[in-house]
Amino acid sequence: MKIAYISISVVLSLFLYGCGNSNSSEVDRSLRTLINDHNLTGDPSTGRVIPSVDDPKVELGKKLFFTKSLGGNLDAACVTCHHPNLGGGDNLVLPIGTEAVEPDLLGPGRQHKPSGTDYDAGPTVPRNAPSTYNVVLFDAVMFWDGRVESVTHEAGKNGSGGGIMTPDSNRTADPKAGANLPVAQARFPETSPQEMRGFTFEAGNSNEAVRQHLAARMAGTVDVGSLPKYEWLPEFQKGYQTTETNVSKLITPENIVDAIGEYERSQLFINNPWKAYVEGDTNAISEEAKKGAKLFFTSYENGGANCVLCHSGDVFTDEGFHVLGVPQIGRGKGDGPNGDDDFGRYRVTHDPEDMYRFRTPTLLNVEVTGPWGHSGAYTTLEGMVRHMSDPLNEAIGYDESQLKGELPSTQLIHRDENTYNALLQLAKNRQNGLSEHQDTHLTDEEVDQIVAFLKTLTDPCIKDESCIGQWNIEGNVSDSEDPDGLLLRAVDQTGSYL
Template identity: 35%
Template sequence: MRHLLATALLTLPIAAQAVDLPKPAAVFPAQDWPETRLGWQLFYDPILSGNRSVSCATCHHPDLGTSDGLSLGLGDGATGLGTKRVIDAKTPPEQRIPRNAPALWNLGATEFTVFFHDGRLEDDPNRPSGIRTPLGAEMEMGFDNALAAQAMFPVLSGDEMAGHLSENDVAQAVRLGQLTGDGGAWDILAKRVEAIPAYRTGFDDVIGADTPVHFTHIANAIAAFITFEWRADQSPFDAHLRDGAPLDAGQTAGMNLFYGKAECSACHSGLFQTDHDFHAIAMPQIGPGKAARFERHNRDVGRGRVTGDEADFYAFRTPSLRNITETAPYGHSGAYASLEDVVRHHLDPTTALAAYSINQAVLSEGAFTNDTALIENAKDVAAIAAANTLPTTHLTDTEVAQLIAFLGALTDYDSLKGRLGVPETVPSGLPLDK
């Protein structure tokens, strides 16, 4: 039951054509090349972290599906990539990063307007800035869109890029609440970048030689790069939608289940298999949870933390399924390392939650007291189960295999290394994560 035989798929008859398939009509705005090139360099450059040791690519690397291959990553205070990331004994991290690093595929498409597992950042045309964040209007102006504004969150997080306590100037500014303005965390990072001649010259072509570099310029360049680099819409499924190219027997049967009996498309709708909405599906939570340090608990109530509405507790954003075979582990806390396991969770969420073991996750070295704190708390587990809105679905092992075959048809293999790839060097001269 746990091991699906690929050979079984070869003998399946091709099912009738599924109906109501999405239209291949994604819109990706064209990007300015000088800005995109700057974003490429900045994405891989550790200069944007407090201790100059962590880059965007540390947790979003093409070798790891634009994520980090871990259920919950280690940011500042560790070195290496994925399961080879090791803790620095001199300045160890305080905890794991509270949520799984989301993949970056197709985030530059115009339909993506809501970001993060809880949707706390979104495009909002009714606001002067055009975006809405939980950090207030002072931190909204200057970003091209919410995709660009994403970049401000990791650099201000001690767990991710800023560093802890007073170990560097960025961490000190964050601890004092000095985020914007002269001497704030953003200003420190922007001045670091501007002081590097290759970056200053690059920004001359984007913002003009007389305009000082602001953190929002850096963020906009990174967003331009993400839009250009991580487009993934040339999968077998896309060829089927555009040109009628046939899928194989197992993929076709899985597609019909996905858009039919299994009702996956009720939430995983649209071209990129997401309704951009939030749902509580009793997903297990490991690690520290997204809670303020002073709250002294490990619960992560997801969308409810943003809206304050108990009806939104334990609801998380529907992830896109593009390149899903390459982006394990799965779930907001990366609870499942196996694609089959997370598919089976969806069939009977509360039963899967009750039976969950942290052995189903992938964690790097080190043991933290809060790794299993929540899943060992019966009251908290019961609250997650009670919030579940996903009904039980009955599928055979063969049908599960067919679904997984279809998910494989969503992989755009040509996209996996990116259009530009990993640069050999970056302007700061700092070492890259490879």
């Protein structure tokens, strides 16, 4: 009996070895341990209420998200920089909002109008547009510097409950912030001249004046006859399931952003192969991706890349702030001696420890949300991963040709100086125990493995037109519904609808 047992196990192990499966089970075993150690379930949406894409308020929010009616000069919408078919972003290093040559052309080829304000042949907005996908999963902050922030950071609440601080309220709860973080955030793009307001609409007036004017214009109570029209009353009645006919009660700044927030919150894209793997399907991801995952979740002490230090939990972010020294390109936020630097979180808290800190982004769907980093400096995922593992060397060796001419030289002139200051801050933070980040010098093979892992975080819905198309206007709204073309039908540079 004993002999037979040995020979069967020998044959079995030879067979397994032959198939390359003995390694696989080893990496699977380590991954299962790491998954348990990090308390991952695969499902970051547990316990959250996710609006359905065909909820009436979401459908209203979609039209509002796509309408240029919310642009002061009717030439930009939220979707200008956050198209569902462009990874919830704009595929540009840095965005162009108002004053584009062709307002409806999104992505590469979108140009600032030479007659536009502060024209320099480059983008007008100083930070990369993050994705609107999965904003329903954030509980602490919005924006790269977290200037919209829930007071309590309470897990699972999306900012609802304990109050939200905004740029209007200066680090205290903003009484007008609305129901949750996406709603609070949605009150601000309309007030930015570069993003949506333009430079003449309500120039010099308060954010609230801008919002009231936009709502009144959509309600048809101001500027009557001088602007293209869209019939918003029936849309709001449907969206809010009411027969209210008093436009001033229904078409309010609050109801506008509430519906937009609900549309964004319906963009849950988490059904990815990694989730299937965590939930038990060992074959859901490739060998290479498993090796990448192992590096990602293994601590520095145990020889890993320890990405999980900051990209933690099933949402892949601690919603915290860290200095990584991503090359500072673009116009900047007016900081530093030349005015083209960006001090990140410091701009919000004025705490010197927050200099050059930026919020950790989620990595869900990161394959399609490039260019990457707060300045969009990296146009390949490989480049971004290399930077994360070795910021100093990667920033010093940064290759501007990857920008493919999207930025004029005037927006790159102080790149070295500004980036160097951020790297110096990283070095200081390490010395003072304020940064746990360590350099890991990954091999090319390891970088490829991590990239393969990151690609398992892509929800197939966003690559499938019939699925992602539910969040789009094109194909869902007829020209007769919108004769004046106020809903933005986005095209790419070949003229095809997105």
